Amino acid sequence: MIDILRNHITSRLGNDLDNLDKVISTFKHISTKRNEQLLQQGETCKYVYFVAKGCLQVYVYDQDFNETTRDIVIEDNWCSELLSFGSGNPATENIRAVEPCELFAIDRQSFQTMMETVPQFDKVYKQILEASYANSVYRINTFVSLTALDRIKWLMEYRPTLMNRLSSKLIASYLGINKDVFSRLKAKL
Amino acid sequence: MIDILRNHITSRLGNDLDNLDKVISTFKHISTKRNEQLLQQGETCKYVYFVAKGCLQVYVYDQDFNETTRDIVIEDNWCSELLSFGSGNPATENIRAVEPCELFAIDRQSFQTMMETVPQFDKVYKQILEASYANSVYRINTFVSLTALDRIKWLMEYRPTLMNRLSSKLIASYLGINKDVFSRLKAKL
DNA sequence: GTAAAACATCGACTTTTGTCATCGTTTAAG
DNA sequence: CTTAAACGATGACAAAAGTCGATGTTTTAC
Structure with missing residues (x-):
């Protein structure tokens, strides 16, 4: 399992990373159950997670307490509430495992240490931040500028696996569409 | 005019910046006319702009060639297409002066030099990127999750000056609302 | 295994948003 | 100054999206 993290890092930073094992061993392995909550808004986000297996949902609540999903993060990607992680301020978003997951987490202090001691590592933060941006x-x-139907078509083109893998409710909240509307439009494709 | 930039930088990095004048003098002063184009999508974004006076629009075109405005940047703020600026890749967005502007621009190479020679300066990039994110x-x-009406109320609460200052067409494209709908809803407030 | 809860779909209906044409006003260019 | 172009508002209508209740299915918890 940890090889997934290892491969990800070497593919980004190259094989010549002196302290690869040191970097890798800094991460804490976390197994989650389905629907386990990893971050509540208001708390400080303590970790940056690497998703080795499973799927995370990053979301907020609107004024009617419906969930609005900003991001869905699958295998081989990073997930965090970066602004809270970086500053220590309260998170404005929530993170939940929507499937049982295998994660590798690094906390803020270790992240700092890595930035200072492993020269190439400070690229990681910038890369994650830039990718998120x-x-x-x-x-x-x-x-x-897209209609609901065009958003669904977009999803099917660019993130096709999500359609089968996740609940309609979750996908609708990611696309910003009412779930009944999503159901109807999907039937028309 | 350049004092606006000077004040902005000292307020962020503190007064004890050794090379403040060196930093300041690296910026190129640019005066623009109304509707002057600063960046076309497809080009590389050459500058980060500091807006000392005026207003910039960051926008893309949808499939019907209507403008969708991602950001409106007013005085005392930074504006760029950061992903293109940072990587040299073609920009995916356009930038236009919607008013006559006084800008201070720094190009990529100078930015690099500053990052290397002025220790505090590398915070600037991170700050701009984090703020943009x-x-x-x-x-x-x-x-x-907001309706068109709620978006308008949001604008009036959080960016009230824009309502008087900018055209309805521009604001509507910023809010993601059709201009006729914007006109009608505004009348109902 | 079974009951409860959550989920997905659908029809009927309401509300919101988009489109188009018109018209008076404002702005910009020569 | 003057004329064309752009802008803003509005009515009539069309299309899209949201709401609600009903129903059958799937998932979850014990």
């Missing part, structure tokens, strides 16, 4: 910008620029 | 996350989390 790119993802958000993309979501705003595409979704704002 | 926070802004995008916030937009997704709030806007996705």
